[in-house]
Amino acid sequence: MIAKALLRALFRLAYRVEVRGLENARAAGVPAIVVANPQSRLDTLLIAAFLPDDAVLAVDPRRAGSGWVWRILGLFDTVRLAPENPCALRTLVKAVRSGRRCVIFPQGVADRAEDLPPVYGAPALVAHAADAPVLPVRIDGAVFTPFSLFKKNWPSVRWFPKIALTVLPARRLTVDPALRGRARRQALAGVLYDVMADAALRAYDRNRSVFDALLDARSRFGYGVPILNDAERQPLTYGRLVLASVALGRALTRLSAGGEVVGVLLPNANAVAVTLFGLQAFGRVPALLNYSMGPDALVSACATARVRTVLTSRRFIALGRLERIAEALAAHTRLVYLEDVRKEVGTLDKLWGLAVSRLPGLMRGRTAKADAPAAVLFTSGSEGTPKGVVLSHANFLSNVAQIAAVVDLWPTDRVVNPLPVFHSFGLTAGLLLPLLLGVPTCFYPSPLHYRAVAELVAELKATILFATDTFLTGYARAASDGELSSLRYAVAGAEAVRENTRRLYQERFGVLILEGYGATETTPVMAVNTPTHARPDTVGRFLPGMENRLEPVQGVHEGGQLFVRGPNVMLGYYLSGQPAQLIPPPEGWHDTGDIVVVDADGYACIVGRVKRFAKLGGEMVSLAGVEAHAAKLWPDDAHAAVALPDTRKGERIVLLTSRAGAHREEFLAFTRAHGIPELMVPKTVLWVEAIPTMGSGKADYPAVKRMAENALKETGAKKPA
Structure with a gap:
C-alpha cells in the first residue's frame, strides 16, 4: 500500500523509528485487539505505518484526523468511540468476530482506582466479548513531540525525537466468569491495566549499564535541564552531571583497577x-558504606567486599563527627579524600568529560555489561551481621522500570530525597528513578532534620517525598499547616506505615501515602500500593515481572514464608566468612525471611519476619503483630518488641515503648476489648526515652534486645533477696 509505505519512510526519516517485536504481531494473527499506550496525536499513524495486516479498524479518529481522512488514505475503517455513539462497542465486537484486527487506545490516564473502567474498559470489553487476544504495543518517545497529549507534564518538547514501538506477545483477558455488570468491567479493566504495565516493563531497555541509562536520559531530556540539587543549592544539569562524572571517573581510574569494588x-x-556515576562510567563497582553502622561494622563490611580504597570527604568527616570511623577505615583501607582527587583532575579529564556530555555516543555501550555488578550495598544489620548485596546494572534498571510501570512520575514533578543512598530505597527510588525519568531531585543530608526537610518541601513545592513511617511522622509534626500540601505522593518503605500517620497526612495535608515493601536484595521494591491499586493494611501488589511463592512455616497458621524471583533480584551475597565470593540465590529465588499473606487479588500483607516470632507454649507469636497492636493503642509513640528466654514458657515477649507511664495492664485491657488473643500481650512493658534505630529509620533490634536485657537485669538486681 502506497500510503502505508510513504508513512513508514517519513517516520523513519523524521523520528528514526525503531520497531521491536513484529514477530509477535504476525503470531497474533486475526482477530486481535491492538492496545497501545496513548502518547501523542501521531499514535494512530505510527500503528498504521508499522504494524502488519492492512485489515485494521482504527478507533477514536479524534486522536489524529477525521474518519474521511483515514478512508481517503485507505488506512482504516473507523468507528467513533464517543458518548453520542453508544452502539460503537457492538460494532467493534462484530468487526473483530468477523476476523478483523482492531486498534483501541485507552482513553486517558488512570489516576485513581475508579478511573480504570473508563480508561481501559472499552478495549477490555471488546476483547472479552469477541473472545480475541490483546496485542499490547508500547510507544516511547512520541510524548516529546509537539503533538504530545501530555504537554503540561512534558516540558522537554522537540520536533524530531527518536520514537520506538515495541510489540509484545498477545494475551487473552480472563476473569471470574461469575462476575457481572460493574464488577466484571472493573475486573477486565484491571487485567488490561496489568497487561499494559507488564508491557511497559518489557519495553524498557534493561540491556545496558546504569551510566548508559544516564547518557540516554541526558539525550532525551536535554543537556541544560537541571536535574540534581542539594543543601548547597548548586544545581546540576544533565550535561554538568555527565561532565563531572566522567572527569572525576577518569581521575579515579588512576586509583583503582577495572572491576574493583x-x-x-x-x-x-x-x-x-x-x-557513583564516575566509578560506574569506567567499570568500577561502588560499595555504599553506611556511616551509621559504627567503626567495627564498617571495617567488617569492607573486608566482606574486599574494599581496598574508600572515597570520602574531609568536610563530611568533620561535619558528621566521624573521626573514629575515618581512623578505623584508614587502618584497614586506603582512605582517599575527594578534595585531593579533584586537584588531580587534569585538563584532559575535563575535556573528555565535556566531549561525552555533549556527545553521549562517545561512551555509550562501552561502560559495563548489564549483568555485571553495578553496586554493593549492605543489609541493615538490624538482626545480625550485615551482608554485602551485589546488584547488577540490570537489577537497578529493572526496578526503575517496574516502579515506573505502576506509579506515574512526570518531568514536572519535584522530588525531595532525605534518605541516604547507602540504603537501597534512597538509591533506587530516591536517586535513579527520578533521574532516569527526568524528574528534578533535591538531596538532603539527614532524614532526622524534621523541620528542615519540611521547609525544603515547602520551598521547592515538591510533589514526591521518599521516607519511612518514622520520618514521615517527624516531618508532619514539624511542619506548619500547608507546608507539605504540595505533595502528590509520600512514598514510604522500610517499616510499616501506622494508620495514625496515614490519617495525619490525609487530614492535615491532603497527601496520599503509598506504602511499599522491599529488601536490599530486590533493589529494593517488590510490592507497592498505587493510586489505582491500594488496599488498607497491605503493602500493595507485587510489581510487574515479580514471581512469588509461599512456603508453610511450622506453628504459623496464616500465610507462609515468602520467596521471590524477578529481574530485580540480586546477583548474590558477599558473606563475612567468604569475602568477595558471590553466593547467588538458588535458582534465582530470594528467601525474604518474611511471613506474608497474599489475598485473592494479589495484595500482600506482612505478618512478620521468621526470625521475629516468639514461641510461647508451642504457639508462634509475631513480634511485628505485638508492635502493631501497641501502635494502635499508643499511636503517637514508638515501640519495639523482642523475645527473651523464659524458664517456664521457653520465650517471653518484652515490649519497649517511648510511651511514658505505659503499663502491661493497659495493653491487656486493649486486647480484650478488641478480641485479640492474650498471647499477643507482652510479658513485660518497659519505658525508654527512644527506640534505637538504624540509619534507615528501622528499629535496631540487636540494640533493642541488649537494652531490654540490661533493663531486666537492673530490675532483678533491685528486688529484695
Whole structure:
C-alpha cells in the first residue's frame, strides 16, 4: 500500500523509528485487539505505518484526523468511540468476530482506582466479548513531540525525537466468569491495566549499564535541564552531571583497577551522585558504606567486599563527627579524600568529560555489561551481621522500570530525597528513578532534620517525598499547616506505615501515602500500593515481572514464608566468612525471611519476619503483630518488641515503648476489648526515652534486645533477696 509505505519512510526519516517485536504481531494473527499506550496525536499513524495486516479498524479518529481522512488514505475503517455513539462497542465486537484486527487506545490516564473502567474498559470489553487476544504495543518517545497529549507534564518538547514501538506477545483477558455488570468491567479493566504495565516493563531497555541509562536520559531530556540539587543549592544539569562524572571517573581510574569494588562514604549531596556515576562510567563497582553502622561494622563490611580504597570527604568527616570511623577505615583501607582527587583532575579529564556530555555516543555501550555488578550495598544489620548485596546494572534498571510501570512520575514533578543512598530505597527510588525519568531531585543530608526537610518541601513545592513511617511522622509534626500540601505522593518503605500517620497526612495535608515493601536484595521494591491499586493494611501488589511463592512455616497458621524471583533480584551475597565470593540465590529465588499473606487479588500483607516470632507454649507469636497492636493503642509513640528466654514458657515477649507511664495492664485491657488473643500481650512493658534505630529509620533490634536485657537485669538486681 502506497500510503502505508510513504508513512513508514517519513517516520523513519523524521523520528528514526525503531520497531521491536513484529514477530509477535504476525503470531497474533486475526482477530486481535491492538492496545497501545496513548502518547501523542501521531499514535494512530505510527500503528498504521508499522504494524502488519492492512485489515485494521482504527478507533477514536479524534486522536489524529477525521474518519474521511483515514478512508481517503485507505488506512482504516473507523468507528467513533464517543458518548453520542453508544452502539460503537457492538460494532467493534462484530468487526473483530468477523476476523478483523482492531486498534483501541485507552482513553486517558488512570489516576485513581475508579478511573480504570473508563480508561481501559472499552478495549477490555471488546476483547472479552469477541473472545480475541490483546496485542499490547508500547510507544516511547512520541510524548516529546509537539503533538504530545501530555504537554503540561512534558516540558522537554522537540520536533524530531527518536520514537520506538515495541510489540509484545498477545494475551487473552480472563476473569471470574461469575462476575457481572460493574464488577466484571472493573475486573477486565484491571487485567488490561496489568497487561499494559507488564508491557511497559518489557519495553524498557534493561540491556545496558546504569551510566548508559544516564547518557540516554541526558539525550532525551536535554543537556541544560537541571536535574540534581542539594543543601548547597548548586544545581546540576544533565550535561554538568555527565561532565563531572566522567572527569572525576577518569581521575579515579588512576586509583583503582577495572572491576574493583571501591568504598564510598559520602552524605546525600550532588557529590555522591557524581562519584557513583564516575566509578560506574569506567567499570568500577561502588560499595555504599553506611556511616551509621559504627567503626567495627564498617571495617567488617569492607573486608566482606574486599574494599581496598574508600572515597570520602574531609568536610563530611568533620561535619558528621566521624573521626573514629575515618581512623578505623584508614587502618584497614586506603582512605582517599575527594578534595585531593579533584586537584588531580587534569585538563584532559575535563575535556573528555565535556566531549561525552555533549556527545553521549562517545561512551555509550562501552561502560559495563548489564549483568555485571553495578553496586554493593549492605543489609541493615538490624538482626545480625550485615551482608554485602551485589546488584547488577540490570537489577537497578529493572526496578526503575517496574516502579515506573505502576506509579506515574512526570518531568514536572519535584522530588525531595532525605534518605541516604547507602540504603537501597534512597538509591533506587530516591536517586535513579527520578533521574532516569527526568524528574528534578533535591538531596538532603539527614532524614532526622524534621523541620528542615519540611521547609525544603515547602520551598521547592515538591510533589514526591521518599521516607519511612518514622520520618514521615517527624516531618508532619514539624511542619506548619500547608507546608507539605504540595505533595502528590509520600512514598514510604522500610517499616510499616501506622494508620495514625496515614490519617495525619490525609487530614492535615491532603497527601496520599503509598506504602511499599522491599529488601536490599530486590533493589529494593517488590510490592507497592498505587493510586489505582491500594488496599488498607497491605503493602500493595507485587510489581510487574515479580514471581512469588509461599512456603508453610511450622506453628504459623496464616500465610507462609515468602520467596521471590524477578529481574530485580540480586546477583548474590558477599558473606563475612567468604569475602568477595558471590553466593547467588538458588535458582534465582530470594528467601525474604518474611511471613506474608497474599489475598485473592494479589495484595500482600506482612505478618512478620521468621526470625521475629516468639514461641510461647508451642504457639508462634509475631513480634511485628505485638508492635502493631501497641501502635494502635499508643499511636503517637514508638515501640519495639523482642523475645527473651523464659524458664517456664521457653520465650517471653518484652515490649519497649517511648510511651511514658505505659503499663502491661493497659495493653491487656486493649486486647480484650478488641478480641485479640492474650498471647499477643507482652510479658513485660518497659519505658525508654527512644527506640534505637538504624540509619534507615528501622528499629535496631540487636540494640533493642541488649537494652531490654540490661533493663531486666537492673530490675532483678533491685528486688529484695
